[in-house]
Amino acid sequence: MESEQPASSRRHRTKEQVTALIRQGPPPTRADLGQVTGLSRSAVAAVVQELLDEGVIEEDLIPPGGRGSGRGRPSAMLVPSTPRGHVVAMDFGHNHVAVAVADAEGHVIAERWTHLDVDGQAQASLDAAVEIVGALLDDAGIAASDIRCAAAGIPAPIDSHTHEIRSMSIMSDWVGVNPQVELSRLLGWRVVVANDADMGAQGELRYGAARGIRDLVYVKLGDGVGASLILQGLPYPGVDGLAGEVGHTQVSDQGDWCRCGNRGCLETVASSTFVHSLMADAGLTPHDDAFPLRDAAEHPAVARFVEESGRTVGRVLADLCNWLNPRGIIIGGELSTVGSPLAEGVRESIRRYTQPAIAQSVEVRIAELGRRSELLGCVAVACRELSYRPWGRPQVLTG
């Protein structure tokens, strides 16, 4: 049975094409668009009107004597709208919710973090985020009606077709939850949702250590372990949006039991949770609550452990480097705030296990945004969304 899909997808493609032409400049008139696209006058007029109504583009009247200002009705050049308003970013970790409000250019105005058992309580976590959003907007004096878009990172595999969380063994309270639908319902705005590591990669691409890199692997070593692949400037989601589930790669047959039900997963030796407990055992108390792991390397035993974690992570990434030949490996998440012992461990394994020519091209960097990579990635993604992008997973943010 034929549906209306072909016509609507053709209209969508036309709209994308016209938007792209206007964004790439020089500013066209309606007549220019007709010539370039071969569309009829009425078709061009309809698409342009739609984009004007959505606020994606604006009209710039041609001054008297300017191009196309001859006879007849004065024509207008079409230019992309300057994004206005504000965006909201929400980063869900396994044990925290962080929220930021930023302007349309991505400057953070207010930010708040709170500790919460996110894994065990899906609805309560979403409600908590919504409550913090309200409080932040009040504090910053920004009206809810001024929010143009929101983005959220979730620490679980998200099906790119249904937007539901797909994980039977991890975060079972979240299985079948659709954070995109739920947050949009609670907040009343358009909300873009992606896996937290994907958001982290976008944060580092726009603001941090991955700027200018087109082929990279971002690994988040937080309470959980996940990764995001950027290949030739584009996120690589896999067929179901589940690429990068590296945390449950088995690194030891005899290792500790993991929350996924397997044993010896990478996550059991390279998550921040484990280093927290080591620090407590060693009698180390954090000096800075915002960066509790920053001083972990002061204790020789903890430093050695972290270096070993780095080597294990590097061993897993070395195989991936042989497959993909990436330029950058960005180590993010809370564990990355320990810094050099971790990076050294990763580099050592890459040097040892990756084919030498490939190892030479890879640069291992610690994320520059620390625990904020994911939150700022949400800011970047929400701002990008304001510029009208058809959205599946986060689009490329490299220059």
Ligand SMILES: [Zn+2]
């Ligand atoms: Zn596991």
